[in-house]
Amino acid sequence: MQTVIFRTAAPYLASLMVMFSVFVLLRGHNEPGGGFIGGLIAASAFAIYGIACGVTPVRRALYFHPMAIAGFGLFLSTVAGLASLAMGVPFLTGLWTEVHLLGVTLDLSTVLFFDFGVYFVVVGAITSIALALEEREED
Amino acid sequence: MAAVTSAPVDTSAALVQAATSLLDWVVIAPVALPILGGALLMMVRHRTHLHAAVTFAVLLATLVSTLMLLSRVVGDGALVMTMGRWLPPFGISFTADVLGASFAAAATFATSAAAVFALRDIDATGRRYGFYPFLLLMIAGVNGAFLTGDLFNLYVWFEVFVISSFGLLILGSERRQIDGAVKYAVLNLIATTVFLITIGYLYGVFGTLNMADIARKADGLRENGPLMTIATLFLLAFGMKAAAFPLNFWLPASYHTPRIVTSAMFGGLLTKVGVYALLRTFTTLFPVERAILSDVIAVVAILTMVLGALGALAQSDTRRIVGFVVISGIGTMLAGLAIGSPLALTGTVLYAVHSILIMTALYLVVGLMREAAGSFSLHDLGGLYRSHPLLAAMMLAMVLAAAGLPPLSGLWPKVVLVKAAIEGNAWWLTAAILVSSVLTTIVLGRVFALAFWRPEQDTSLRSQTRPIDAVAGYGTVFVLLVPAVWIGLWPEPFLHVAGLAAAGLSDPAAYIGSVFAAQGGS
Numbered sequence: 115m116q117t118v119i120f121r122t123a124a125p126y127l128a129s130l131m132v133m134f135s136v137f138v139l140l141r142g143h144n145e146p147g148g149g150f151i152g153g154l155i156a157a158s159a160f161a162i163y164g165i166a167c168g169v170t171p172v173r174r175a176l177y178f179h180p181m182a183i184a185g186f187g188l189f190l191s192t193v194a195g196l197a198s199l200a201m202g203v204p205f206l207t208g209l210w211t212e213v214h215l216l217g218v219t220l221d222l223s224t225v226l227f228f229d230f231g232v233y234f235v236v237v238g239a240i241t242s243i244a245l246a247l248e249e250r251e252e253d
Numbered sequence: 254m255a256a257v258t259s260a261p262v263d264t265s266a267a268l269v270q271a272a273t274s275l276l277d278w279v280v281i282a283p284v285a286l287p288i289l290g291g292a293l294l295m296m297v298r299h300r301t302h303l304h305a306a307v308t309f310a311v312l313l314a315t316l317v318s319t320l321m322l323l324s325r326v327v328g329d330g331a332l333v334m335t336m337g338r339w340l341p342p343f344g345i346s347f348t349a350d351v352l353g354a355s356f357a358a359a360a361t362f363a364t365s366a367a368a369v370f371a372l373r374d375i376d377a378t379g380r381r382y383g384f385y386p387f388l389l390l391m392i393a394g395v396n397g398a399f400l401t402g403d404l405f406n407l408y409v410w411f412e413v414f415v416i417s418s419f420g421l422l423i424l425g426s427e428r429r430q431i432d433g434a435v436k437y438a439v440l441n442l443i444a445t446t447v448f449l450i451t452i453g454y455l456y457g458v459f460g461t462l463n464m465a466d467i468a469r470k471a472d473g474l475r476e477n478g479p480l481m482t483i484a485t486l487f488l489l490a491f492g493m494k495a496a497a498f499p500l501n502f503w504l505p506a507s508y509h510t511p512r513i514v515t516s517a518m519f520g521g522l523l524t525k526v527g528v529y530a531l532l533r534t535f536t537t538l539f540p541v542e543r544a545i546l547s548d549v550i551a552v553v554a555i556l557t558m559v560l561g562a563l564g565a566l567a568q569s570d571t572r573r574i575v576g577f578v579v580i581s582g583i584g585t586m587l588a589g590l591a592i593g594s595p596l597a598l599t600g601t602v603l604y605a606v607h608s609i610l611i612m613t614a615l616y617l618v619v620g621l622m623r624e625a626a627g628s629f630s631l632h633d634l635g636g637l638y639r640s641h642p643l644l645a646a647m648m649l650a651m652v653l654a655a656a657g658l659p660p661l662s663g664l665w666p667k668v669v670l671v672k673a674a675i676e677g678n679a680w681w682l683t684a685a686i687l688v689s690s691v692l693t694t695i696v697l698g699r700v701f702a703l704a705f706w707r708p709e710q711d712t713s714l715r716s717q718t719r720p721i722d723a724v725a726g727y728g729t730v731f732v733l734l735v736p737a738v739w740i741g742l743w744p745e746p747f748l749h750v751a752g753l754a755a756a757g758l759s760d761p762a763a764y765i766g767s768v769f770a771a772q773g774g775s
Binding site for chain 2: 179181182184185186187188189192193195196199202203204205206207208
């Protein structure tokens, strides 16, 4: 798939898709979307970039190993569940708070961080599989 | 304040109002701690020198939490925490009763011992491929299955430990391992698919997945609902998981292929999750269906017991022999389920705990025999009694324990089961338990006679031996033998706990009441 058009378009396409995945992730807070679907979009962005430009640039661009990203996501989700430990409510109870930052009110919750964790698990796991498959193709 | 797009809904009526004390968290800690540890190790996957230390710390904390949980449920009855604070049956409940807590404690204990053994058995490459994260996620899945109070959640934990066990199974990527893993994966996925289909069917009938809710609704639905079909499908799915005859063929085909420490954890833990699921569904959820199916379960139990032991006699690879001994033990546990009286269930619960400890230890001893003599094959082993007397003593203890002879842990559960079988007028079950014990004695006695008493067979294997480590070798087996000897010599506390677990199974009113306490009992 090393055509000039695809190779030129892929970086733009991939960066757009990653931005869109973050949008879908945050939108999932109150509307359809969320960590899982956002993670899938981001993972497909990395897969496209890998198909166009090879796996090594993707690994270099990600910096962290995809499995480490997935591990971080799992860790983040579990910690988000454990946050309710301090409040005397059961595991995984959603806790909500508002932060006023530079005149903007920001709704923060443990649910949001749980969703971030899901996002990273999906990005890490799917990217890991996709990159491994693409590497095999180059042999 | 922020602009609220919709009017705030008062959800307090749908939430658990009782405060969750810090001590209540022991019900989730046996699952949350290993997941945290496993995730952490995935993040630092290249720093393999950290893996063992983090794993031990996490397993130790998990073990402490399971023991705290066990002591608490023995004292106060089942402990419930409903995730996300939503009232059951809408929130997913973790319901730890004596059965689940004691199995979780035994499983975590056996895994901790295996993790120490892995220090020698798993090399740097194995660690790099993620042995320790897989181990932690597997024990998280196993503990989750033991402690959850929700049928679909049980399926999820099955998947968690099955996926982790795939990773452990192919560690090393040898051709033989892939071959074993394919059989293991396909047959386990068939079993989980049947399980999932059954859950879907059950949900269509009951409209709930909370086990306590199913248990209290089962009586009202028995007239019109196809509960018998659901129960039979569960027997099929969990019987396959537990490696009961005639669905046991995946176990001997795969358990001898991975590293010996992986075999040890699989043989000790994974089949017992299937037995646990059978106990839970057939006593708490479907007691009437269990009584109807009891003859079927009894035939399955007898065939599993006897054919497992006969299969072991036909093998020459020591790992495969142990695999068949595991299967034979599953039959003994199913015998208690077939009888179904509180006494029989006591025997089954105690036998399962004994089996978790002894089957793990038996695989580890086989691994030590390989280190000492350079081979897994009975054709090559020999002369170990002279060269390794301590190992011979440990193997002798294994023979006694697995066969159910005093002074080790196999004796009392079999005594209880035989007594229950006689009380239940099931003389053929009594005969089968005793015959399978004799056969197991012959099987392991044959291993002992050939590997230890026979003179050394092949001196060329000496190049493949290595000295046995005092801690990661003998020490781990010794640690597993301590509770086994304890059960054998002073069984009262263990029989008491197993009796409590069996009483909780026979009379699920307390189990149901603990889940729905917040709604005034029902």
